[in-house]
Amino acid sequence: MTNYKLTIQYDGGRYKGWQRLGNGENTIQGKLEQVLSELEGEKVEIIGSSRTDAGVHALAQIANVKLNKNITESKISNYLNRYLPQxxxxxxxxxxxxxxxxxxxxxxxxxxxxxxxxxxxxPFMRKYSMHIETKLDVDKMIKAGQYFIGEHDFTAYSNAKSKKKTKVRSIHSMEIEENEGFIQIRVKGNGFLYNMVRKMVGTLIEVGLGHIDPDHIPDIIESKERNQTGRLADACGLYLEKIDV
Amino acid sequence: MTNYKLTIQYDGGRYKGWQRLGNGENTIQGKLEQVLSELEGEKVEIIGSSRTDAGVHALAQIANVKLNKNITESKISNYLNRYLPQxxxxxxxxxxxxxxxxxxxxxxxxxxxxxxxxxxxxPFMRKYSMHIETKLDVDKMIKAGQYFIGEHDFTAYSNAKSKKKTKVRSIHSMEIEENEGFIQIRVKGNGFLYNMVRKMVGTLIEVGLGHIDPDHIPDIIESKERNQTGRLADACGLYLEKIDV
Incomplete structure (x- = not known):
């Protein structure tokens, strides 16, 4: 068997996320496994680095798959791009x-x-960004963002149903910049809980709107209370950008 | 009556172009007139600078409309953005x-x-660009593009059904550049015939594929024959970028 690493880009808009669910559910993993199984002639499983949520996009998801067939890298890639949805x-x-x-x-x-x-x-980015009509105070958002950096217990930013043993994660960087009407937030860490990025962005939006003081972020994190974080930002604005492997 | 100039951006993907057709046809002009007429309380007509084709986008279409109602610019703009499709x-x-x-x-x-x-x-630009899998020779395209500049009879680049008296148009500039997998062509002129830009891009694609020699462009223009120009480029890659008024 040969093991292959795949770099995958997708518009998550019409999918129920990365992870294969029951039969016939529209997922990225499901679509990839379907086409790869046709190529292989038997059922194969693909493993993804990150389980992106329903509606979330990926610029470079990383996955691996083991195939029996002796086939070149470019043939696999051509076959996939021919038979996968656009x-x-x-x-x-x-x-x-x-x-x-x-x-x-x-x-x-x-x-x-x-x-x-x-x-x-x-008109062109309506499915690829979250629209906030009220002018956000980006300087305040940048200030607030810095408080997320470091190792913290992110229980306040987790989902109630999460079964993860530990909710401690390290955020390495949080870059926020404004450019031609877009505010882009780039966050790098050693791992993220379910909905964690969208909840952090939700807090930053509340800060930008003046509803939460930037200096209040440490209290929110320390509270470990999920109702302190503000809104959950829309899935359509989120992109998995890079996985370091 | 007060005359207002509107700058409009649209994703033309699901419209039959700018120009209002029969009742109930899905056009940009039709949508704008519908919402403006509701605002005005009676039927109004909006005049566009350019009649973009079905599927063509606009970054800055210019239009004007005369309204009786005494209403501020920002109220008109807010009303339109509230009731127009996204x-x-x-x-x-x-x-x-x-x-x-x-x-x-x-x-x-x-x-x-x-x-x-x-x-x-x-995945994100599939509805906003034309996909050409074969690597295009951009240097050849740049060379070919220069031959379009100047005043020419563009009969070869017109539509057979066109009723325009003269097919002479002036092309002021043609910039072609490659950036991160995209080839962008920017063409400025004093006017364009129906489908003219998409036909010019079609010729440039044939040049990039090596099917047409760059130095053959003057012959194609002079031939005034519509079957010499190669393919018609997809509507979804075309954007009306700027109108000088």
Missing amino acids: DISVIEVIEVPDRFHARYHAKDKTYRYKIWNKVYPH | DISVIEVIEVPDRFHARYHAKDKTYRYKIWNKVYPH
Whole structure:
């Protein structure tokens, strides 16, 4: 068997997220496994680095798949791009050592969030950004963002149903910048809980709107209370940007 | 009556172009007139600078409309953005002299065309660019593009059904550049015939593929034969970028 690492880009808009659910559910993993199984001639399983939520996009999801068939990297990639839906692209396929496991070997992850901050909607980015009509105070958001950096117990930013043993995660960086009407938030960390990025962005939006004081962020984190974080930012503004493996 | 100039951005993907057709046809002009008529309380007509085709986008279409109601610019713009579909945005409304007419006062027009030139499809730009899998020779395209500049009889680049008296148009500039997998073509002229930009881009694609020699462009233009120009580029890659009024 040969192990292949795949780099995948997708518009998550019409999918129920990465993870395969029951039969017939529309998921990224499901679509990839369907096409790869046709190529292989038998059922195969693909392992993703990150389980993106319903509606969340990926610029570079990393996955691995083991195939019996002796076939070149470019043939796999061409086959996938020919038979996958147009909103899922395979941008790279490379042979990797047998021990490579996309989830276990994922170290740091970078997510990007796009806010369109003008009074009028953006006709081309309406499905690829969150629209906030009220002018946000970006300086305050930048100040607030810095409090997330470091190792914290992110219980306040987790989902009530989460079964993760520990909710301690390290945020390495949080970059916030404004450019031509867009506010982009880029956050890098060693892992993120379910909905954690969208909840952090939700808090930052409340800060930008003047509803939460930037200096209040440490209290919110320390409170470990999920009702302190403000809104959950829309899925359509979130992109899995990079996985360090 | 007060005359207003509107700057409008739209995703033309699901519309039959700018120009209002019969009742109930899905057009940009039709949508705008519907909402403006509701605001005005009676039927109003909006005049556009450029009649973009079905599926063509606009970054800054210019239009004008005369309203009886005494209402501020920002109220008109807010009303439109509230009631228009999300794929049409009004980015500016300003009061202009009564004599201003968006079509008659349009001087130069700039169009932009986006080609995605990688083997894999672009999940986010699939509806906003034309996908050409084969690597195009951009240097040849740049060379070919220069031959369009100047005043020419563009009969070869017109539609057979066109009723325009003269097919002479002036192309002021043609910029072609490659950036991160995209080839962008920007063409500015004093006017364009129906389908003319998409036909010019079609020729440039044939040049990039090596099917047409760059130095053959003057012959194609001089031939005045419509079957010499190669393919018609997809509507979804074309954007009306700027109107000089």
